[in-house]
Amino acid sequence: MEEPKIKVGIMSAAEVKFILDGDFHVSDTTVSGSQVATTDGKSIIWNNKEYTELFFEPTNDEVSFWLEDVTIGVNFHWERKENQRFKGALKLIVENGKITPINILGVEDYLLSVISSEMSATASLELLKAHAVISRSWLLAQIDKNKRIVDAGEQYSAVEKTSDDEMIKWYDREDHINFDVCADDHCQRYQGITRASTPEVAKAIEATRGQVLMDGENLCDARFSKCCGGVYEEFENCWEPIHYDYLAARRDGENETDFPDLTIEENAREWILTRPEAHCNTSDAEILSQVLNNYDQETTDFYRWEVTYTQEEISKLVKERSGMDYGNIVDLEPIARGTSGRLYKLKIVGTNKTLTIGKELEIRRTLSPSHLYSSAFVVEKGENDANGLPSTFTLKGAGWGHGVGLCQIGAAVMGAKGYNYKEILLHYFVDAEIKELY
Ligand SMILES: [Zn+2]
Ligand SMILES: [Zn+2]
Structure with a gap:
């Protein structure tokens, strides 16, 4: 198996401004520099032409793109807008009358970004490795699940069971239809390469590349x-x-x-x-x-x-x-x-x-x-x-x-006590197995 790609929905807006920092292929041409895409609610309008979707593919590994005015901390007291920088490809689609920019990149690069922003820089290497395996398992399970939902044409939502004297609800991530995960806390906070990644996290991801938790044939x-x-x-x-x-x-x-x-x-x-x-x-x-x-x-x-x-x-x-x-x-x-x-x-x-x-x-x-x-x-x-x-x-x-x-x-304490990441993971995920998928 090759390293899978993940599709991350970054934001949703009537108008999207972005800067291609280097050459990107789109349709039959090569473009770079400042761009604006708008929508009439159905199509994307870019350079005075209408598209159902647009795909900007980087011409080499060095180029990146900026998205302007990305809202972060949605519904939190610290909600604000910032410009964010990403590696990988950019796809624009129309969803609910607005444009959704989607970043498509390798799973390992995505993990480097999310774990660097989620974990403290002082975390021990074994704790970071345990986290890398968990995040990777969750992510690949998510990609699988979305494929199944799209194939089956199902719609997921929060479940609710109600009677007159009892109301039992539970909440889980609602699944996204046009991408695997969103960039907000709803899934995992993802800010591309806007901020530098942590060297310790890079080491932990490299050391556990492709490793996931499995329960028989299924991802945990x-x-x-x-x-x-x-x-x-x-x-x-x-x-x-x-x-x-x-x-x-x-x-x-x-x-x-x-x-x-x-x-x-x-x-x-x-x-x-x-x-x-x-x-x-x-x-x-x-x-x-x-x-x-x-x-x-x-x-x-x-x-x-x-x-x-x-x-x-x-x-x-x-x-x-x-x-x-x-x-x-x-x-x-x-x-x-x-x-x-x-x-x-x-x-x-x-x-x-x-x-x-x-x-x-x-x-x-x-x-x-x-x-x-x-x-x-x-x-x-x-x-x-x-x-x-x-x-x-x-x-x-x-x-x-x-x-x-x-x-x-508990896992941080185990890391400090000298347990390695496999011991930590198998302590919490009873009788699971750690396997290398790619
Ligand atoms: Zn989400
Ligand atoms: Zn505990």
């Missing part, structure tokens, strides 16, 4: 999150009800099979309210700065954490975040927990409305202005106020993110 769905909380969560408790053997519950420690059944409420309570030993149970600043890109700004009590809301705060928050008026909040009852102690069903009892919600991301979105660290929490209610309602709700929790697959903080 190589998930990862910041901190599992001590035990891994299983896939089906976060997304669709499919069990993957390689995403099974294990202790994130030396003795992988030594852990309680956290689907049982008393066990989960004891686990969450204590600090059991685990790779990710660390406060080592040097290790944490390898994984947390903005270490200085981020809180470091993720292994066990606590949030308190007043009655007024929580009833307002739940109303705003869910779009439903529960009235005052009377109780938050744990209904079902996964293998890491994460709730995948939580009953919200209000004076106006009572509903059981899930899965973990829906719970985290409902109970926080942004995202609650995780859904592995227990609830402690304050004394009743004059109206007989709990005056406060304290959520005491464990872990950060969904907890499925590789635990980034």
